Amino acid sequence: MTELLSNFIAGRWQQGSGAGTALFDPVLGTELVRVDATGLDLAAGFDFAREQGGAALRALTYRQRAAMLSAALKVLQANRDAYYEIATANSGTVKNDSAVDIDGGLFTLGTYAKLGDALGDQRCMLDGDAARLGKDPLFQSQHVLTPTRGVALFINAFNFPSWGLWEKAAPALLSGVPVIVKPATATAWLTQRMVKDVVDAGIFPAGALSVICGSSAGLMDQLQPFDVVSFTGSAETAAVIRSHPAVVQRSVRVNIEADSVNSALLLPGDVPGSAAFDLFVKEVVREMTVKSGQKCTAIRRVFVPEALYAPAAEAISARLGKTTVGNPRNESVRMGALVNRAQLNAVREGLALLRTQAEVLHDGAAHALVDADPALACCVGPTLLGAHDADAAHLVHDTEVFGPVATLLPYRDMAHALALVRRGQGSLVTSIYGSDPAALAAAALELADSHGRVHVISPDVGALHTGHGNVMPQSLHGGPGRAGGGEELGGARALNFYHRRSAVQASTAVLAALQAPAA
Known part of the structure; x- marks a missing residue:
């Protein structure tokens, strides 16, 4: 029996209770590893991410979270050779094609680390200039962006197990939102290994980064009003996600990248x-x-x-x-x-x-x-x-x-x-x-x-x-119509998905204190 990969949820490594689904070498046909999420307490895992991971991330500034992204990048760079071996075996890609996924993911992570450092020692972002609400400029309205108090669920596609992870996780973690990633089963090994290396390095707070390999059954059921979900895959699955009660009834924010000709x-x-x-x-x-x-x-x-x-x-x-x-x-x-x-x-x-x-x-x-x-x-x-x-x-x-x-x-x-x-x-x-x-x-x-x-x-x-x-x-990724109508990346624009926009109406003195450096 090949190795059964563990899931990381609720702050600890856990194996599913089933026999698992086998992952194969697409060239040699040999079985590589197995993945399984049967029997996991998903509700407890999502609660742990929201309450423990979210609170710890929000307590930090953008610059502090950016430093964590930089530390994660160093860990991933140190293990780069192992990722290439996994990609060759599990995805069947030549070295140059593996680089598109692996090095592309690391480059994206590094880009958001630099972007976050430039945001400085703040815990919110201003959205535009303050606007006076009357003749007297003393009382004005300032729109602000604050991290959503929920979890970001990523349901990813098989073709980019590295880049698909980090192009979503980097802006989410930088925003102060904990991440639960569900990689596509066929190539989940690389995603799981990358998360394991970062988790084992102890870089992020407990609950900030989780990975669930195997079936996605029950994941959408755990989502609450301030959670977000980002999906990459077929238009058929996208339609199922959009019609889920979490989205229709609880107004969970959703980002979709679907078919594209x-x-x-x-x-x-x-x-x-x-x-x-x-x-x-x-x-x-x-x-x-x-x-x-x-x-x-x-x-x-x-x-x-x-x-x-x-x-x-x-x-x-x-x-x-x-x-x-x-x-x-x-x-x-x-x-x-x-x-x-x-x-x-x-x-x-x-x-x-x-x-x-x-x-x-x-x-x-x-x-x-x-x-x-x-x-x-x-x-x-x-x-x-x-x-x-x-x-x-x-x-x-x-x-x-x-x-x-x-x-x-x-x-x-x-x-x-x-x-x-x-x-x-x-x-x-x-x-x-x-x-x-x-x-x-x-x-x-x-x-x-x-x-x-x-x-x-x-x-x-x-x-x-x-x-x-x-x-x-630096550029937008997404597309209208059949492409899903979603938007990812685009530099700092990616952070908008993980923030909530609100108008603060107050005196100019109060508004000036909104972005006072964190103590």
């Missing part, structure tokens, strides 16, 4: 061989293959002028053909596995569905696996599809295949291109490629309302841009 758009005028065209092709291929396309921000739809359909198909296919697929332990492999057999089946089914309305421009089946048994490994080669009639191919605009799959689509003119991009019904990110600053700016503003982030790539930033799919802590 993201796009890349090449503007007219940049022909094959131009710098913008080459940047476009390179980024499409990178987004199709990084983490085997298992990113919520990955490019799914690729838009080009009608005259460039064939040249773009040829250029993208040529680069995809150089991608080696297989065992991430092999130095020659550039793309590893999907996370498990269920995801492999889902990608195959989604690909078959899209192929009813699209042609195959580059067949992933042509990629022979390197150092991996096709009967065991959850590997699939990158596939580029194409549809000459972008308007009629409605499945392409509605279906997110969560793997190394994208579809090339031609447009007639800019009005047609913008309309096609919007058929994604709200996405996390779109990227626009071209060399005309005015045209790029106009397109960016036209698409901003239906996207959480607009990534504009012109030749002058070809070597500087952070990448279509890379979520930087």
